[in-house]
Amino acid sequence: MRYSYNWLKELSGTKKSPDQIARLLMMHAFEVEEVLRYEHGLQDVVIGKVEGLEQHPNADRLRVAQVRVGRGDVRQVVCGAPNIALGQMVAVVLPGSTLPGGIEISEVKLRDVLSSGMICSARELGLGENHDGILVLPEDAPLGAYFAKYYGLDDTILDIKILPDRGGDALSHEGMAREIAALDGYAPRFTEKPKKNLKIPAYNRAPKVVIADKKISARYSGLCIKGVTVKESPLWLQARLLVLGYRPKNNIVDITNYLMLLSGQPIHAFDADKINEGLSIRRAKKNEKLTLLTDESIKLSAEDIVIADSKKALALAGVMGGASSAITEETENIFVEIAVFEASSIRKTKQKHGLMTDAAFRFERGVDMELATEVLPLASSLMIELAGGKLFGLRDIRNAKHVPHKVLLSEELVLAVLGVRVPLFEIVRLLALLGLKVKKKADKAVLEVTVPSRRPDLIDAWNLIEEIGRMRGYDKITPSAPVLPLTLPHEESGKKKEMLYKTKAVAFGFDEVMTYSFYGSKDIEAALLTEGDHAELESPLSPEYTYLRATLVPLLLRKAKENLRNFDTFTFFEYGSTFAFPIKGALKELKELAFVQVGKAKSEEQVVLSLKENVRAYLASLAIGEVTFSPLDEETSQIVKTFLHPTRGAEIRVHGVTVGYLGEIHPRIAKNFGLPENRVAVASFDSENLWHGRNTEKEFIPLQKFPYATRDITLWFPRTVMASDALEVVRTGGGELLKEAELFAIYEKEEEKSYSFHLAFGATDRTLTTEEMDVSFDTIVSLAKERFGGYIRY
């Protein structure tokens, strides 16, 4: 909220500068976001008196005025305003300056008569729309004084952030002044205010008020004033509102705003003649219509609270008035509402209709129901002072009772929470400064603190300790090391896995990227997924971020495309949450680990094999054993079949359990993401399943004592036989004596395919004989023939 320094100073009696106040508040109360001078642009406007007035010799519509702007300083000014008169106090701008509207003033001759300055209209001063004539100031305006200074426009604005806990008291100049006075070390006139009572005429002519549901309004009061004149507010009031960013409207509306800024109590004025019989405060009917002050027509529901007469809804309670009962220039009789409405209802209404008004802002934070008692007499006297009329009636209905809230506070708890001993007398002093009543209980270390109604945020002892801590200053607390038992951390966290997965991936040359957790219909479409399988945001920032990612792959492919602009080959990965529906309706969050490899254009190497080797080595480094890569088949899940090239993909299993997949992306997917064919491969894992595949139990196997005998073998098979089949044949055939089998070459020729292996035979207790090795070798050959029709070529 914006606060006027002049006003705060006047209310609090502080002698501190705006910057000093800002610093004080920052360290002890509120965050001050900005301190800035109010730019009125009227530095060169002074108050003058029209001492001479003559007809312009050469122009019928102009007159020549002699304006005194100081002792011995009379200026001749040519003026065309019809309302200028001898003896008036006026605002004069002197030559060599510029007005807010950009009008430059210099000494000129107007039809041969010298004019040194200009007498200003309200509009020329930036004070409203009136341009019918010059602005006439009150007779007691001080001659020669700076106009801006005299009217309080020379001011500094403090923009202070009020958090929701203090919305009840601090969103007002009085509340802020109270805080400043407390921090200054005295709270003189805030402790006890003399109560002014309203004089009510014997006959109460205020409309009758019926509140249907006591919960919706804790207090509803109002004044009826008859015979008012709606007109422009006096300059001091206009100036106060202008400085705070409010546009003056008319005296009635300006007073309601002024009193809200002063006290924090939102006020609404109705044209009393537009109220048909009594008022009722009730929930709106379904589809009931209301035209707001802004002329916008809205449809209401039972969540909204309205102020209605016997015929229709007149205002949206606590949020905005209606057009039909608004104050106009013709208004003669007014009803001024000073009430409190239920905070959560106001909040719902405000959000539903998008009406971010000052009143709603305060009501949703909670307005002190005792405030009305102070504001009623103020409103009455100010209205009558500035608009005339007479008080004809008053309503004041209380549906709730404020019970003074008492909190017990022990000196020991203050120490326990703050970690510093605050002497009892200091506790008492600090709380008293804030206007809390403090009583010592029989036990001397315990205080009974009575909280005023304006501070509903002070509920328990901890709230009071915060007040003590901040008032005293947190810088007075010396850091101190805790004394703690030596204990082990509590639980194994997913973070540990994450860190291991990530650091190992980097060791194999993968760069780590992070992408958003959301994607849009476009991504879902491109990845050939279905929107229905995705969790969806209620109000996304943009269509691109509508759905929660079910897999990391689509956005990683987008990133692959983007990076192709700068690199021709790269590998990267992401580890992150994905959101899936394994069971209808139940959203499950999983951690996915996904890799992308983009191979060079025109490379001999199959990108999928390159990624496979990277992944294999990566898994080995994670101690994940028994990893197999098997071609996609009928059993393969739909999503994998969609993403991967049908004959260049594999399911990855650990100990027979599927943990992920790997493969070149499907040409269709490549096309949809604008990626080249044959160059992009992906791998993806469910990190939890993968983790279960880790084999961390290690046992040492004695080193081989007897040398291995090595031999190579090349087996020819029909084309359909895969490397894994050939290896299986070699392993099975070789039996126990075969210690190592390394596939080192694959050839294809017409309908045949050959696999060449380096074989190593050995035993732990002896050197093998040639005969023993031959038996194993021959078994391999015969098994190859038996299983796949393979044969050996020497």
Place this chain on the structure above:
Amino acid sequence: MNQALITTIEKQALETLVAIKDKETLMRWEVQFLGRKSELSSMLKDVKNLTPEQKRTLAPKLQGLRQKLVTELTLKQVEIENNARDWEGERVDVTAPGIARPVGHLHPITQLENEVLEIFEALGFAVADGPEVETEWYNFDALNFPKDHPARDMQDTFWLKGGGAKIKKNGKTEAERLLMRTHTSPNQVRFMEKNKPPFRVIVPGRVFRNEATDASHEHTFHQFECLMLDETGKVNVATFKYLAETFFGTFFGKKVTIRLRPSFFPFTEPSFEFDISCVLCDSAGCSTCKQTGWIEIGGAGMVHQNVLEAAGYPKGKYQGFAWGFGLTRLAMMKYKITDIRQFMGGDLRFIRQF
């Protein structure tokens, strides 16, 4: 046998050796001067026939000469071998690029998270994590955010469409609305439910705010939650200040002062904003600290008793602090990154700088 003869042999041997350019000649030289039939060998054999006086003077000289010739021979052998190879022909240009091997880079956020984790782990903190899709209960209600209260506006929320999760609360199963967690704080209650004080734990993670992005705003960023709890009185504001100073002092490698300012969070009481003394200018005033000497770094406070109650603890029995700070912001400060969107941009030109 005399001194003169030894000198002559030495001179002759060395002079001949200098001129030798090939292995064969060197072998002949070895035979001539060091071989069994060489003059030097016979002289060494004759030593035993010398007078004690001569033995004392000549024997060390003979041994010395032999030693010297053997050394020279070895040097010459190396020289000849070296000269025999075409070193230039074998040259590999070591200034040329090596054989490419990709080097992976951890995301800067991950790197920073690692650094932070290490410090906290050294201080005996456990590391926990929690779901990114949260229930309204854990994200707001349990953290003492009243329903329909402006406190909820402090964190613009991405709500999920549709029903929600069924969770058990006070023995009843209720449907909870789901949302993208707006902070890592839900894990305070999650951790408290599963563990009993005293404990200390940190929870790093991705959080979400429904706000438009620009160079300094992101809807997705990374945060740290830190929670330390014990019986009332043992962990207090002074403890927090100590811990925060220790952490940042270690992180930045220099003394850091903590400044606490009053603030409001529904889940802490008292609540603070906390600033650290500017580590870039040592509080002299610079552009990072906007000339104030202080950097706003996060929020903190003593865990609200209502939160402890929501986790099932009796009111007043335990007390501790919770604090959170933005890893993303810390990264921007540390690496002087001016556009926050870089972090989630996936541009390898960015990632590879870290």
